[in-house]
Amino acid sequence: VTQPAARSPRRGRPTLEDVAAHAQVSRALVSIVMRGAPGASETTRARVLQAAADLGYRPDTRARLLARTRSQLLGVMFNVRHAFHSDLVEGIYAAAEADGYDVVLSALTPSRDEARAEETLLGYRCDALLLLGPESPASPLADLARRLPVVVVGRRVSAEPVDSIHSADDEGLHQAVDHLVTLGHQEIVHIGGGRGPKAADRRRGYRTAMRQHDLGDHIRVLEGGQTTDAGARAARRLLRADTLPTAVVAYDDDCAVGALDTLVRAGVSVPRDISIVGYDDSLISRFPHVNLTTVGQDAHRMAGLAVRRALERLNGEEVAERELILSPHLIVRGTTDVPRGKAPARA
Amino acid sequence: VTQPAARSPRRGRPTLEDVAAHAQVSRALVSIVMRGAPGASETTRARVLQAAADLGYRPDTRARLLARTRSQLLGVMFNVRHAFHSDLVEGIYAAAEADGYDVVLSALTPSRDEARAEETLLGYRCDALLLLGPESPASPLADLARRLPVVVVGRRVSAEPVDSIHSADDEGLHQAVDHLVTLGHQEIVHIGGGRGPKAADRRRGYRTAMRQHDLGDHIRVLEGGQTTDAGARAARRLLRADTLPTAVVAYDDDCAVGALDTLVRAGVSVPRDISIVGYDDSLISRFPHVNLTTVGQDAHRMAGLAVRRALERLNGEEVAERELILSPHLIVRGTTDVPRGKAPARA
DNA sequence: ATGAAAGCGCTAACAG
DNA sequence: CTGTTAGCGCTTTCAT
Numbered sequence: 001v002t003q004p005a006a007r008s009p010r011r012g013r014p015t016l017e018d019v020a021a022h023a024q025v026s027r028a029l030v031s032i033v034m035r036g037a038p039g040a041s042e043t044t045r046a047r048v049l050q051a052a053a054d055l056g057y058r059p060d061t062r063a064r065l066l067a068r069t070r071s072q073l074l075g076v077m078f079n080v081r082h083a084f085h086s087d088l089v090e091g092i093y094a095a096a097e098a099d100g101y102d103v104v105l106s107a108l109t110p111s112r113d114e115a116r117a118e119e120t121l122l123g124y125r126c127d128a129l130l131l132l133g134p135e136s137p138a139s140p141l142a143d144l145a146r147r148l149p150v151v152v153v154g155r156r157v158s159a160e161p162v163d164s165i166h167s168a169d170d171e172g173l174h175q176a177v178d179h180l181v182t183l184g185h186q187e188i189v190h191i192g193g194g195r196g197p198k199a200a201d202r203r204r205g206y207r208t209a210m211r212q213h214d215l216g217d218h219i220r221v222l223e224g225g226q227t228t229d230a231g232a233r234a235a236r237r238l239l240r241a242d243t244l245p246t247a248v249v250a251y252d253d254d255c256a257v258g259a260l261d262t263l264v265r266a267g268v269s270v271p272r273d274i275s276i277v278g279y280d281d282s283l284i285s286r287f288p289h290v291n292l293t294t295v296g297q298d299a300h301r302m303a304g305l306a307v308r309r310a311l312e313r314l315n316g317e318e319v320a321e322r323e324l325i326l327s328p329h330l331i332v333r334g335t336t337d338v339p340r341g342k343a344p345a346r347a
Numbered sequence: 348v349t350q351p352a353a354r355s356p357r358r359g360r361p362t363l364e365d366v367a368a369h370a371q372v373s374r375a376l377v378s379i380v381m382r383g384a385p386g387a388s389e390t391t392r393a394r395v396l397q398a399a400a401d402l403g404y405r406p407d408t409r410a411r412l413l414a415r416t417r418s419q420l421l422g423v424m425f426n427v428r429h430a431f432h433s434d435l436v437e438g439i440y441a442a443a444e445a446d447g448y449d450v451v452l453s454a455l456t457p458s459r460d461e462a463r464a465e466e467t468l469l470g471y472r473c474d475a476l477l478l479l480g481p482e483s484p485a486s487p488l489a490d491l492a493r494r495l496p497v498v499v500v501g502r503r504v505s506a507e508p509v510d511s512i513h514s515a516d517d518e519g520l521h522q523a524v525d526h527l528v529t530l531g532h533q534e535i536v537h538i539g540g541g542r543g544p545k546a547a548d549r550r551r552g553y554r555t556a557m558r559q560h561d562l563g564d565h566i567r568v569l570e571g572g573q574t575t576d577a578g579a580r581a582a583r584r585l586l587r588a589d590t591l592p593t594a595v596v597a598y599d600d601d602c603a604v605g606a607l608d609t610l611v612r613a614g615v616s617v618p619r620d621i622s623i624v625g626y627d628d629s630l631i632s633r634f635p636h637v638n639l640t641t642v643g644q645d646a647h648r649m650a651g652l653a654v655r656r657a658l659e660r661l662n663g664e665e666v667a668e669r670e671l672i673l674s675p676h677l678i679v680r681g682t683t684d685v686p687r688g689k690a691p692a693r694a
Numbered sequence: 695a696t697g698a699a700a701g702c703g704c705t706a707a708c709a710g
Numbered sequence: 711c712t713g714t715t716a717g718c719g720c721t722t723t724c725a726t
Contacts, residue, residue: 013472015719026697031721041695061470062412063719066702071409080433089427090456097458102467105452109437111444120449123408125360228635261636284634288575289608362703373713378705388711410703413718 014055023051034059065125074101074310075121078132079108083283084299085132088153091303092130099311101127118144128310138162149313153306156197158323163309165302165324169198169279170205172295172328176249176277177209179293179330183338185247185275186215191224191234191259193251202251202279220245224255231258239266244274246339253278253285253294260292260335271337281331291334302326361402370398381406412471421448421657422468425479426455430630431646432479435500438650439477446658448474465491475657485509496660500653503544505670510656512649512671516545516626517552519642519675523596523624524556526640526677530685532594532622533562538571538581538606540598549598549626567592571602578605586613591621593686600625600632600641607639607682618684628678638681649673 016034020027025044032040033048040048051057065071074096078085089105096103104124106117114136121129128149134141138159144150145161152164173190180188190206193199203221210219222234231250235258238244250256256278260270270276278285281296305324312319363381367374372391379387380395387395398404412418421443425432436452443450451471453464461483468476475496481488485506491497492508499511520537527535537553540546550568557566569581578597582605585591597603603625607617617623625632628643652671659666 012718016721017719027720028698028722029696032696035721039695044695058466058469060413060472060719061467062409062418062472063702064721065409066407066413066704067719067721068702069721080436081430083428083430086427089454090458093454093456094458105454107436107440107452109440111437111441119405120408122405123411125407125409232635257634257636265636283630287604287631288579289604289612359702363705364703374704375706375714376712379712382705384705386711391711407703410718411705413720414703414705415718416706 013060014057015060016057018055019048019051019057022055023048070314071125071127072101073124073126074103074307075106075118075124075126075129076103076132077106077108077114077117077121077129077134082133084154084280084297087299088132088303088306091300092307094300095304095307099307101307101311122148127314130306130310149310151306151309151313153302156201156323163313163319163322163324165306165309165326167297167302167326167328168205169201169328170208172279172330173202173205173249174209174212175328175330176279176293176295177206177213179332180247180249180275180277180336181209181213181215183247183275183336185339187218187245188215188247188249189220189222189238189245191222191231191248191250191255193255194223194225194230199251206249224251226252226254228254228258228261231255231260232262233258235259235262235266239263239268244268247275247277247336249277249279251279253280253282253292256292256294256335257284257290260290271335273340275336275339277336285331285333293333293336294331295328296331297326297328360407361404362407363404365402366395366398366404369402370395417661418472418474419448420471420473421450421654422453422465422471422473422476423450423479424453424455424461424464424468424476424481429480431501431627431644434646435479435650435653438647439654441647442651442654446654448654448658462487469495474661477653477657496657498653498656498660500649503670510660510666510669510671512653512656512673514644514649514673514675515552516548516675517555519626519644519677520549520552520596521556521559522675522677523626523640523642524553524560526679526683527594527596527622527624528556528560528562530594530622530683532686534565534567534592535562535594535596536567536569536585536592538569538578538595538597538602540602541570541572541577546598553596571598573599573601575601575605575608578602578607579609580605582606582609582613586610586615591615594622594624594683596624596626598626600627600629600639603639603641603682604631604637607637618682620687622683622686624683632680640680640683641678642675643678644673644675 016027016030020030029040030048033045076092078089093103106120108117114134131152133154134152138157141162142159150162152162154166156166157164192203207219224230224234250259256276260276268274278292278294281294284290285292285294363374363377367377376387377395380392423439425436440450453467455464461481478499480501481499485504488509489506497509499509501513503513504511539550554566571577571581597606603623607623615621625639625641628641631637632639632641
């Protein structure tokens with residue numbers, strides 16, 4: 001065996017070559033062993049591993065990425081402040097690693113817009129991109145998706161080459177209404193979330209559900225918003241009337257908590273006097289003293305499906321639906337109950 | 348000018364060489380222009396930029412990283428679920444980019460422990476590491492820090508080569524007590540956070556402050572914890588006694604909110620009957636209907652200092668203190684007021 | 695099963 | 711100011 005010539009004044013960390021020299025094998029062999037690829041005898045494998053350990057060798061990701069035909073990198077753009085994204089990121093890591101992919105994170109911050117975040121990801125030559133709740137218009141997303149697989153999570157996008165996965169907002173509201181009707185409620189008002197596709201979907205879900213329960217006459221949508229303030233404002237409007245509805249479904253948890261707080265402070269008992277439902281299963285809704293009945297989405301499932309979709313595209317598999325719509329699920333907690341003096345409509 | 352030989356069947360994205368060919372210059376020149384380095388005439392610069400734009404060229408970060416002498420990468424380990432880390436990450440991005448450094452994020456998730464997260468960062472050959480709230484023992488951190496600059500944020504670490512930056516927990520509690528005493532409170536109890544250095548520091552801050560105000564006889568520490576449940580439990584214990592203290596300072600916001608909720612439900616008015624102070628300035632504390640007086644730390648400042656410290660180490664500058672301790676600040680909101688029937692101690 | 699050699703796309707000296 | 715020449719550390723054919 002030829003002793004590989006040791007490079008003269010090595011400065012940095014040990015390289016593949018150093019390990020090869022130490023183990024008396026070729027660099028190629030070390031490479032094979034280090035990435036667990038087949039093609040090395042057990043003996044060699046052990047010797048190489050030992051040499052690597054001796055030298056404290058650690059593969060250089062940069063070199064690896066550069067040399068590899070496919071980067072095996074999944075780029076993920078997310079918003080640091082968005083709690084739901086945290087759940088998604090967790091799920092994405094788990095799913096990606098299970099399939100031998102690495103994840104590179106690119107955060108959205110006040111100083112880093114979406115274009116910048118995407119740019120970074122492209123710079124790493126990711127094989128595919130997972131965009132969590134992007135807000136850029138459909139057309140740039142489509143442009144991006146023409147260059148590499150892009151799957152948008154948590155937002156409805158129907159721009160041609162973009163894959164998307166999100167949950168059915170109308171269905172979520174439908175479930176909330178169903179729940180309340182089952183409890184015996186009829187006067188169910190909806191505090192809307194303003195403009196935006198999500199708010200529209202939820203409003204639609206509310207209306208559809210009400211009609212379906214023959215409660216079309218009771219449909220009442222109050223102007224609301226996505227903040228506790230908006231919820232509080234709507235609740236104040238409610239309080240000004242001589243009679244309160246028996247239940248309210250808010251656009252989201254923040255809005256619901258705002259309403260909840262205002263009502264409680266006004267001496268209204270929840271859920272005894274009025275039931276309240278939120279949307280999102282946010283941190284605040286889970287808080288013991290809020291304990292809000294709400295609608296949640298399965299982040300880990302979404303994450304898994306998003307990763308799978310990306311891999312399907314990378315492997316050139318056929319994909320039936322470009323848009324994946326998941327069902328959200330109602331989470332019954334403490335702010336909903338039968339209306340005062342009424343028994344549930346059905347057991 | 349020699350026409351650079353076009354490589355035959357190019358498949359992937361355009362490379363530096365393609366741009367060079369298109370602009371009729373050498374690769375080196377393109378490199379210079381692309382990274383904004385000095386050494387190219389305006390004319391050339393413009394032509395190269397134009398060529399790059401024409402071809403839709405985007406530098407390959409992997410290759411860049413590999414070729415550069417120093418990676419110019421700051422590795423950041425953080426916990427996706429920790430809201431405070433989000434603030435830090437934002438600040439880190441801003442500070443790092445201002446100094447021409449790139450940030451690579453490595454998240455802690457249920458499936459990714461600290462060792463793994465650090466491993467990833469080392470794989471990228473980051474120049475320095477910023478660890479947000481690491482929980483690994485001091486010794487491994489020290490080992491790590493012997494190989495590259497490591498600055499720990501949000502935790503006290505005195506292991507030799509590790510830099511650390513965190514805020515003074517005892518001081519935070521001291522400020523809370525000061526605030527209450529200024530309002531006229533004397534019977535101030537502390538709901539502790541159990542074991543752990545942070546809890547110990549805060550407990551100590553409470554005791555010191557009480558003594559300093561000649562309130563040593565009123566010192567009373569209740570067993571608590573870091574959850575709303577723990578806070579609620581402590582509050583129940585408080586309620587069982589025939590007389591309530593006039594103020595309580597909890598280990599953290601969660602604990603405080605638990606106590607707050609329990610007291611309010613028991614008919615105790617806050618802050619009229621009792622004042623409550625939390626710690627952390629968490630999302631929940633800011634919630635309008637919680638509106639908790641609390642102690643906060645300046646995440647952006649911490650982030651900036653952490654980045655600066657890392658760069659100081661990289662530039663071989665002298666560093667006076669290995670451990671940087673920042674003062675937290677009290678945030679007065681709605682859960683503290685003068686005790687029933689008393690006027691403030693001083694105007 | 696193992697080794698030799700050719701890059702991956704870029705930066706960094708150095709030479710003109 | 712511009713071009714030439716070496717690598718950075720690894721993966722990947724292609725031989726052996």
